Amino acid sequence: MTHQRIRVVRLAHVYYQHPNLQTALDFLGDFGFIEQARDGVGKVYLRGYGEQPYIYVAEQSPDDSRHFLGAAWAVETRSDLDIAAGVDSATPIRKNDGPGGGEIVSIKDPNGMFVHFVHGQELRQPVTGSSLPVLEKTVSVSNTVTRKDRKGDFRRFTPGPSPIHKLGHYGYGVPRNNFKLTLNWYLKTLNLKETDSVFNPITGDDETCFLHIDLGDQFTDHHSFFVAATDAPHAFVHHSSYEVNDFDTETLGHDWLLKKGWKNCWGLGRHVLGSQIFDYW
Ligand SMILES: [Fe+2]
Structure with missing residues (x-):
């Protein structure tokens, strides 16, 4: 264990292996x-329209199960890679093969899950108002009960997937007796801080914790990572989530996924803790 924290600035990508890669790619599209x-060895790199050159790596699973091979965080400086490389479980720092290049190092958390750190990736142009992909063909003005700014105009949208901006967060369910160990490891190893915890009044313990990237006085997302205590015997990725622009965009994507025959888990809805609109598939 290193004593100096690895300073991350944002999430970079997640890495999954799928038992049926083509079906997964159809869904992801x-x-x-x-x-x-x-690449030539079966990795497919998927992106959003944000700065990261890719946010999702998909490849064929070697067996009939889906596997999560960890998430990568972009670090602030090259020396953060050296700090990561000093962790007991670390790989050497190596060239990153994905779009944008840079260097990457991988460590394992207490559950054996990979945590990767990347630096020096060539980024895409940040999105601006004029480069924001919009599905609305008309002017985005909403009337409310007290304010009617849209008079005599309609609102019309192009059906389709919700354009994804960036990777929002990911998190693990872990065996209950590993919860505190896992949480403390992430708090000590990365510059992550607790935002909200879910407390169980029956056991008297926290059982889910949402963590944000600590960038001092700069605001960051409510959470980029979470860990939850579960009755499962092994740690598993609970979900990863992706940011879209607004409620209309999310609703259009919801309808598109339904029309394509995919199965909705939960949503649309709004979370209490982070206030974000969600839609789980
Ligand atoms: Fe989530």
């Missing part, structure tokens, strides 16, 4: 990802 590149 309908979900709103854009295929950026494929």
Whole structure:
């Protein structure tokens, strides 16, 4: 264990292996990802329209199960890679093969899950008002009960996937007796801080914790990572989530996924803790 924290600035990408890669890619396309590149060994790199050159790596699973091979965080400086490389479980720092290049190092958390750190990736142009992909063909003005700014104009939308901006967060369910160990490991190893905890009054313990990236006085997302105590025997990725622009965009994507025959888990809805609109598939 290192004593100096690895200072991360944002999430970079997640890495999944799928038992049926083509079905997964069909879903991911309908979900709103854009295929950026494929390498010669079966990795498919998918992006959003944000700065990261890719946010999702998909490849064929070696067996009949889906596997999560960890998430990558962009670090602030090259020396953060050295700090990561000093962790007991660390790989050497190596060239990052994905779009944008840079360097990457991987460590394992107490559950054996990979945590990767990237630096020096060439980024895409940040999105601006004029480059924001919009599904609305008309002017985005909403009337309310007290204010009617849209008079005599309609609102019309193009059906399709919700364009994804960036990777929002991911998190693990872990065996209950590993919860505190896992939480403390992430708090000590990265510059993550607790935002909200879910407390169980029956056991007297916290059982889910949402963590944000600590960038001092700069605001960051409510959470980029979470960990939850579960009755499962092994740690598992609970979900990863992706940011879209607004409620209309999310609703259009929801309808698109339904039309394509995909199965909704939960949503649309709004979370209490982070206030974000959600839609789980
Ligand atoms: Fe979430």
